Amino acid sequence: MDMRRHGLLVYALSFFLVLLPGLAFAETSPVKRLALVLGNEAYTDLPPLKNALADANAMDAALRDVGFEVQLVRDADKSAMERALIDFRNKIEPESVVLVYYAGHGLQASEENFLVPIDARIADTMDLPLVAMSASQVLRQLEGTKAGSIIFILDACRDNPFLGKDGKTRSIGNGDSLSRGLARIASKHTGTLIAFSTSPGDVAQDGKGGNSPYTEALTAALRTPGQSIEAIFKDTRARVVEATGGQQIPWENSSLVRDVVLIPQAGGPKVVEATPCDLAAAHPSDPERVGPSVEYANLDPQIAVPACEAAVAGDPANMRFKTLLARAFDKAGRGEEAYKLNEVAMAAGNLAAYHNMGNLYRKGLGVKLDLAKAFELYLYAAERGHPEDQSNVGYMYFQGQGVVQDYGKARIWLEKAANQNWGAAYDKLGLIYLKGLDTKVDLKAAADNFQKGVDLGDRSAMVNLANLYKDGKGVEKDPKKAFDFYSRGARLGAVAAYVNLGNLYEEGRGVDKDLLQAAFWFTLASREGREDALEKLRATRAVLSEGDKEILQQRLDDWARGRFG
Template sequence: MNIRVAVLAVLTLTMALAMGPAASAATDGSARVALVIGNAVYPDSEAPLKEPINDARDVAAELKRNGFDVETGENMTGDAMRLALKRLYTRIKPGSVALIFFSGYGIQSGRQSYLIPVDAQLWTEADVRRDGFSLETILGEINNRGAGVKIALLDASRRNPFERRFRSFSAGLAPVIAPSGSLVMYSAALSSVVGDVSADHSLFVSELLKEIRVPGLTAEQTLNRTRVGVTRASRAEQVPWISSSLAEDFYFVPGQGGQADAALMPSTPHRPQAQAPSAPVAPPPSASAPPASDPAASAAPAPAPATTPAESMAPPHTPAPSQTPAVASAPSEPAPSPAQVPEPAAEPRPQARDDHKTELALAEDPTIKSLTARIAAKTDDASALYRRGQVYASKGAYALAIKDFDATIRLNPKDVEAYNNRCWVRTVIGELQAARRDCDEALRLRRNFVDALDSRGLLNLKSGANKKAIADFDAALKINPRLTSSLYGRGLARQRSGAVAEGSLDIANAKAMDPDIAKEFAGYGVR
């Protein structure tokens, strides 16, 4: 169900139009470079680490969506890391934003933090300095190449098998002496380590991805919110460390000003690898009421009604509850099979003529106009098609959103995000059989993809397959226990299955985390 949050990334383009050349430079892919490394298979370790590969892939995908030119490395040897760093340095131009993300083992030695390649041979602390890569050296070289903003994100505060070989050592990572204009974050406090986890994604990366998708936050705000989220989720057992010497504001996803940014700022965690929270979606557009022009049709349940251009860009959590068709209580089990799931006549897919009218009504939207120009110049620009689909969905133009997701998938049949988002849109408008195929394909492409589990849980809830909904929401909550939508959805499914007390507890806990969660589900036609 991540479209409700991922869609916010499209605001980057709108901000660029509003701010002119300076913003355009900031969102230009050539001005943002990143190296993302996930090292999981260390021969000296008893078993491969579970999180680094998944985390590196998810971080890389998000950075690409936000305009970074990203190189990704998995299970990199010392030679491979050395060459990758050299390539990173050569891609830096004066004023660039340069980011390095590392997940794997890190070691503190001589008051410096070292990133460890998978083939490191470490028996003494001198070996650490020989085979490891000093974070201070990396940041210094990035600075020497002229980068204006230097960001390092390290999920390397793990107890590692090398440390026990040293007669004396300091656990965790050391404070970094970084050049001006740097922002550094460790997944845990200085000289602290994170306990072993059994999840496929780390808590740190889950919270980071949730916050990095929120528009209008400076990089410092993004990382501070990540620290708060990790601290709360771990009950203060894990407290990330941040060091900043930034002299200018940098935004992963620019917003459109104070009021819009405040309205879009999530109050609860999101679902996947940890993203921002969800909210209800506007009803499908009609010929008589284009979604972009009717303030009532785009009013979010929590923020004030959308009456300004910035507010009209709110994510797909927007309808007034009275406009959303209610769905009758779900039937009891056994649930219908996918082939038998009825598609509610109350939520028909718009006709082609309505699609055209809606498309014309939205054509002058700054973000859509910019994306359409990109697509016209390069018809196989999958990223632009995907982003435009998100904008259409955010404005209730679901049929147009599906067309863009269709095109994205034709260009890249393995685009798991496009499958998941198309599943979610189809679920909202009642195309449940097609939605199920999309969710199943997303989960085939990425096993245990928490967004798709959450989306399919909603799909099963709407179709009356309560036991299946519980199973999907259970799986999602196992990955991210703070996923409010899955907690609330499971509560509804449990109540409908007869487990009233358990369901009521889930619902109460979800409402405590997000007081507007019931309005969100009402926006999906689920009460």
């Protein structure tokens, strides 16, 4: 039975991991590991579940194997669930590693996720806060303790709880607020890894065995010695993709600066520290990234190449270092050397290497330019959860690069990338709704997607949202907001923002008229090949005084030196 067809929420496993930067498992000071495992199966008013208790039992066993003290609660009503959470919270000691796992029915309504007790009677979605437990509230309860790390796992129902035996959906009040799939839940904790068994908005599969595909994969990965948390998720994702034929792709979002090894190998590290190579060349979407990421534009090969060459020499079997050195070689224009390193890492199954190789074929560096080959490599990584390559696949479908143009498929892949917080994907989704590409024109949806891209720092989304505010499309016309968003995009190097800022300063819209500032932005745009800006620059410079021209040159010099903003 294909669970993906159901329109109401049937939401699946999500895995929250919050690891504080200072966390380490030292021999002399062991950190306590505590887990609360809840499994609900015998529902009185909703359909009973098949695998919930089996999944809870599997997690109970796996967690005990990796050193957790586990409190197992089965078939709990709301009162029992609340008591269990209170009792568990009171056991938490400072710096403990804390994990809560829930298997059972789950519902998403109005962007909130609810864990459903076995005694819940739901006649209206407004009943949910009263008869079920809010997932975000559970997380807040845990965050209110002094735990060193927090892991929150939701392995919720993969079937529609309101689907009757006749195949028809039972009527429920305010049912329109119910949504398909799991809603993203954000945590403000420093060093956060968030993972779902499938992309937000999608549904997971029950599987053919005694456990869900994700729980089966996760419990196996947890028991693998020597794997860091990041590697555990990569392993889990690969297992799930293979088990479901690519129909279910687990989701993660990480800002970890240290990575803990749950079962260290003899002589191996318990905490994976970021090396100089990681700090110089780590890719934002690399599933094996350790430490903060480095945007390609900011990658300095003078620093990254020697740092990563030293890392590869010191640990030749480490594929992460090979892909980072390949990325540094790419930035240095050494395509053939990058190709060889990526080839080795690809053979070892490293997703970052597939991404790197796709980039080489996309721009013809070290290889003959081949967009179809680039698409093929991106697609391989995208199907295994690589967020940037999900965006790349969506963009190539959008543009018809290396593949037949298909806006419908573009939107599917862009939504997957957006659900992994990839800002550029939100920008392209905004364009799809703005232009009505394989869908109805929806200016509000366009504005919403652009705003989400802006929130994630995408410069193109900043320009596009500014355009909407300038013209009053999908939002109330507001030249000042347009100016603000153009300014943000300009500081990130968006050429279209340069031109628009020049226009606003020239016309005095959203900002005081200032021809000197207009000339500044027109100059930057003209340097990037914008002929329309060059024409305006000529006209603007013609009315500037010699003193203004000297000031203009000083500002341009400051910009070139990176002093601006």
